[in-house]
Amino acid sequence: MPVQPRSRVVILGGGTAGWMTAAALSALAGAACKVTLVESADIGIVGVGEATLPHLRAFITRLGIDEHAFMAATEATFKLGIEFRDFGRIGDRYIHPFGSYGQPLNGIAFHHHWLRRRGADGTSPIGDYSPAVVAAEQSRFAFPSNRNVTNSFGYAYQFDATRFAPFLRTWSEERGVRRVEGLVANVDRDDPTGDVRALQLSDGQRIEGDLFIDCSGFRSVLLGTALDEPWEDWSHWLPCDRAVAAPCASPPGPIEPFTRAVAMPAGWRWRIPLRHRVGNGYVYSSAHCDDATAQAALLDALETPSLAEPRLLRFKAGRRRRSWVGNVIAVGLASGFLEPLESTSIYLVQMAITRLLEHFPGRTIEPVDRDGFNAAVDAEYDRIRDFLILHYHATTRDDSPFWDHVRTMRIPDSLEEKLELWRRSAQVQQYGYGLFLEPSWVAVYLGQGIIPERWDQRADLLGEEALDRALAELRAAIAREVAAMPDHRDQLMRAA
Ligand SMILES: Cc1cc2nc3c(=O)[nH]c(=O)nc-3n(C[C@H](O)[C@H](O)[C@H](O)COP(=O)(O)OP(=O)(O)OC[C@H]3O[C@@H](n4cnc5c(N)ncnc54)[C@H](O)[C@@H]3O)c2cc1C
CATH class of the missing domain: 3.30.70 (Alpha-Beta Plaits)
Known part of the structure; x- marks a missing residue:
């Protein structure tokens, strides 16, 4: 649907979610809407989201933000993945890299070939076939380049969360976003639709709007408190609170x-x-x-x-049943929270903004837009939830009541199905978009010690000698190219 001119969009909250939304709307829907952001210095921001996923690069690039300037302003470093220690059993260690392991051979995903040779003489850990893992272990970093075999990785940032929102604030205000300092004391709603008409601030200001984006953090001032959208509690699966x-x-x-x-x-x-x-x-x-x-x-x-x-x-693990209700759309912690084990919250913010832009309403909100948005958010939350639970449940640890609980707890049927598929056939349930894709599941399944009963039989069509040669060449190419990468600290100095 074409965006009608000058919708009045009011964003409540000036944390990472609020200013990311303001920045995106000012850059990508600027002519279509007039953006006002309300935030309260008295409440402040959560300010702890420091680790991100590679998708954030696309956000920065799409907005035309200079990567060097952003990294310098937020004291950012590069991130090639997450290292997990002691999860499957004490002493275990693996990196979940941003990028794939190896390359498909004869059209069959690499991990099937690796499984076939697992344990054979001279076969290396699967991490040796991931440029991101090898570079991470040597504290080296280079930008992915199409000229190299090592281009099969991505990177993200680790940054000072208290500096990201202020950076985006300056950027957004330069592009016309109006910021109002104040505490929301009341929410005016329309009778009988229930739509929000205005925010009443404690100093008497009244901020009217057509569309309200709730970025008020765990308080969920609009969606949770004013609209009373039910909370779906997932703490029985993710007990960290x-x-x-x-x-x-x-x-x-x-x-x-x-x-x-x-x-x-x-x-x-x-x-x-x-x-x-x-x-x-x-x-x-x-x-x-x-x-x-x-x-x-x-x-x-x-x-x-x-x-x-x-x-x-x-905090609590879970989410509001719907993120978009009436003319209120919650983005960030106001819509839900999944603990930071895989650095997914800022990704969820970005994903919600992208979906909002796709479904951006005119003066009238069409149910098809609202439902499309909610369905996309649901799918992402459910998949991330399952992926996080896997890290806890796929363990042999029984050395503390916590680990014993997560090891033996009942898990969602959706995760049970994924695990069954992997155990029986080394296959990963496929979906076309969103988090997490095949390499991530493979990393965590293997990293947590879940070895499947068999691999894809078609991998056997490749002769053992040819396979061993291909594995050795790939390993050597990755090792050579990573050895030529600069030290991460030196790369940061260049980027400073
Ligand atoms: C322990 C922990 C670790 C985390 N680590 C990561 C990580 O590594 N990676 C990652 O991606 N994410 C992480 N997160 C999540 C990440 O911090 C958040 O997703 C992100 O900061 C977005 O927060 P937010 O903007 O939704 O909320 P907040 O930062 O809480 O902002 C809320 C805003 O709403 C305003 N507000 C609230 N009520 C009112 C009111 N009545 N009137 C006016 N203004 C109001 C506040 O002033 C504030 O500006 C972590 C979270 C926690 C709890």
Whole structure:
């Protein structure tokens, strides 16, 4: 549907979700809508989303934001994946890379060939066939190039979350977004439609609009509180409901181009290297660990003394049943939350913005747009939820009540089906868009120690000698090209 001129769009919230939405609307729907953003300095932002996914690059590029300027402003580093330690069993370690393993041979996905030779003399871990894994392990980084075999990877950013929203704010205000400082005290709604007509601020200002984007964080001021959209609770599958976060100074040595997730007795701990410091946090289940114990465990694990008082954050896994109701669309934490194990929240913000632009309404909201948007959001949430649960459930750990619980809990049928398919045939359930695609599932299945009963029989059509030669050549090419990549820190200096 063509966008009608000058819809009045009101965004409530000036965190990452609010300013990403404002930036995208001002750049991509600028002529079609007039954007006002309301935020309250008294409430502040959650400010802990530091690790991202490669999709953010497309967002930055699409808006025409200069990557160097963005990275310098947010103290960003490059990210090639996430390293998981101690998840499948204590002592295990694997990297979930941004990119694929190897290349298909005879049209059959690489992991089938690798499974066929697994355990044979001279066969390497599957990570040796991933440029992102090999580069991450050597703390090297180069931009993917079509000229190389190593182009089969992507990269994301790790950045200071408190600097991203202010960066986008300046950028958006230069493009006409109006910012209003104030606290929403009341929401005026239309009778009988229930649509939101205006936000009443505590200082008496009244902000009218046609479309309201709720980016008010966990408070979910419009969708959750005013419209009372039901909450779908997923904490029985994802029991972590708290985090304690503390930054520390960067230790000497390389800046690792990856996020680390280390399993802990009641959850896991993140380590995110930035240019100016390292972000750390312990995500835990309050049913299995008290706050003081979690804080002590986090501080004990820091490589250098904490640079700030540890911050406690509370959350619940789940989402509002619908994200778009009436003329309110929730983006970011106001629509739901899945814990940060795979750095998916900012991706969900970006995905919602993309879908909103696709379904951007005129003066009248068409149910087909609203339903299309909600269906896309549902599918993404469900898949990410299953992927996260896999990290907990696919474990042999029984050394703490938390790990025993997640290992033995009932999982969603949708994940049970995916696991069954993998165990029986090494196949990954396919879908055309969104998170996560085949290489990601393969990384986590294998990384967590789920070895399938068989591989695709068609892989056997390739002779063993030819296969071993292809594997050795690929491994050597990746090793050679990664050895020529600059050190990550040097690459950052060039990008500064
Ligand atoms: C422990 C933890 C770790 C995380 N790690 C990651 C990660 O590594 N990667 C990732 O992608 N994501 C991560 N996230 C999620 C990420 O931080 C958020 O998705 C992202 O910051 C977006 O937040 P938001 O803008 O929706 O909400 P917020 O940052 O909370 O912003 C809410 C805004 O609404 C405003 N507001 C609220 N109520 C009112 C009111 N009544 N009147 C006026 N204004 C109001 C506030 O002032 C604020 O501006 C993490 C989250 C948590 C809790």
